[in-house]
Each structure stands twice: as structure tokens, then as C-alpha cells.
Amino acid sequence: MHLLQPKPIIVTLEIAPSDMAVFNRLREAHFPGHANYLQAHVTLFHKLPGMESSIPEVLACNSRRPSFSLLVDGIVNFGTGIAYTLNSPELQELHAGLQAAFDPWLVRQDRQPLRPHITIQNKVTAFKAAQLHAQLKQAFVPFSIMATGFATWAYLRGPWKALDRFMFTE
Template sequence: MYQLQSKPVIITLEIAPSDMVRFNTLRELHFPAHANYLEAHLTLFYRLPGMEAVIPETLQQYSQRAPMLLQVNDVVNFGTGVAYTLHAPALQELHGELQAAFDPWLVRQDRQPLRPHITIQNKVTAFKAAQLHAQLKESFRSFEITATGFGTWAYLQGPWKALDKFMFREPCLK
């Protein structure tokens, strides 16, 4: 159950556990161990106020939907690491609606257009990132994953603490 708290809140997109196996395995293999205190994830918002009751209320409202398919469409090198990018028009639309709902509390980073990605390597040299990128790119084929809800996390100056999940589900018809 979500509880209001003083720490900033991060919102992620929950992905089906079976789809996350690939990303988490790659992250365990290629993310520096000293900095790998999170599983792979897709961040939607980086810093929302934990004391605003409208945040969990809004997530509950927007979770009244069917799970959505996302297309993993590329693997990219961002200099100090590697990530998989996603093409997801429905997610872009959903993110825009959430941005409008959270507008009073958005920091500059959260006002940017969403560039959905799942990082599997970070905080390495450019050489290591280029090596992994070339290796993964060689055999890359686009594939689908399923978004299943929202996750909320308290930011603890490095590690994150899980707060609650708002799983997608069709609204009940009465």
C-alpha cells in the first residue's frame, strides 16, 4: 500500500517478469557490480514529491487499462553504457497524459519527451560500452514486451526502496 513519505518518488513502468529476465541477465553480466543495486527498469518520472496524495490516486486511475505491448526496437550506445530503446506510441500518449496530471510537480527532466529505454550497462568506459554495443547489435532483432503497470519507488541517494505497484487491469463494467 502506497504511503505518503518525505523522499522523492520515482515512477517506473512495470514489465512482465518473463520479459525482464533478458534485461536483468544482461545487467548482471555487464553493469559494474559496485553500482548495480537495481534491477533493470524503465523510468517514467524521476522526481515527484512523495507527500502529494494525488500521485498515487492518479496512478490508480491510469492503471484502469489493459496491459500494453511495447516494441523493443534497437540497442544503443550512450557513451558510458548501453540500453535497449522502445517504440511505443500508446506509452508516449499515456506518459503525456501523466505529465499533464503531474504538471505542478514536474522537474525539468520529467518535462522532457519520454525516450523509453532499459539500461543494461552504465558507468563504464566508452571502450567497454562500444564493445558491448557492437556485440549486442550484431544479433539484435526487434521484439515485443508487455507493460503491466506502474511501480513507485523512494529515492535513497543511490538505492531505491519499493513503495507500491499499480497493475494494469481493465475497468470493471457494472
């Protein structure tokens, strides 16, 4: 079922639940509780029109592909928080194709090159972010996670409401 709705939609990359469990635990431990109303996620598009029926069609078509791995290759301190950076030529190619398909509706942020990441801390002081960054970098070793599909979400000025999932198929 592909829901059309009046609010803008967010598109995320689905990651294998066992892989995301690590990031969700880190997010629960380090994201300020008053602002942590989302699970860990990989955002692909921040604001697409919820009433545009071709968006779910494009996602469904692009989900007819195998799952693929992403390399978690670093930890970045962005001043008010921490994120794990992801590297995948396959994801970059897939995202570029989606950008071309969604071109008429892309906001400036969604026209930028994709810098995939998973935020585990945000809205903290620079001092707290620097502390966590130093702590996490000490034991960090790159590892792989599996991309398994797409999800769409309605933005509700804070929390997100799950709409659809488009799981990759072999």
C-alpha cells in the same frame, strides 16, 4: 496501500517479469557490480514529491486499463553504457497524460519528451560500451515486451526502496 513519504519518488513502468528477466541477466553480466544495486527498469518520472497524495491517485486511475506491448526496437550506446530503446505510441500517449496530471511538480528532466529505454550497462569506459554495443547489435532482432502497470520507489541516494505497485486491469 499507497505510501506517502518525505523522500522524492520515482515512477517506473512495470514490465512482465518473464520479459524483464532477459534485461536483468544482461544487467548482471555487464553493469559494474559496485554500481548495480537496481534491477532493470523503465523510468517514467525521476523526481515527484513523495508527500503529494494525488500522485498515487492519478497512477491508480491510469492503471485501470489493459496491458499493452512495447517494441524493443534498438540498442543505443550513450557513451558510458548501453540501453535498449522502446517504442510504443500507447506509452507516449499515457505518459503525456501523466505529465499533464503531474505538471505542478515536474522537474525539468520530467518535462522532456519520453525516450523509453532499459539500461543494461552504465558507468563504464567508452571503449567497453562500444565493445558491448557492437557485440549486442550483431544478433539483435526487434521484439515485443508487455507493460503491466506502474511502480513507485523512494530514492535513497543509490538504492531504491519499493513503495507501491499499480497493476493494469482489463
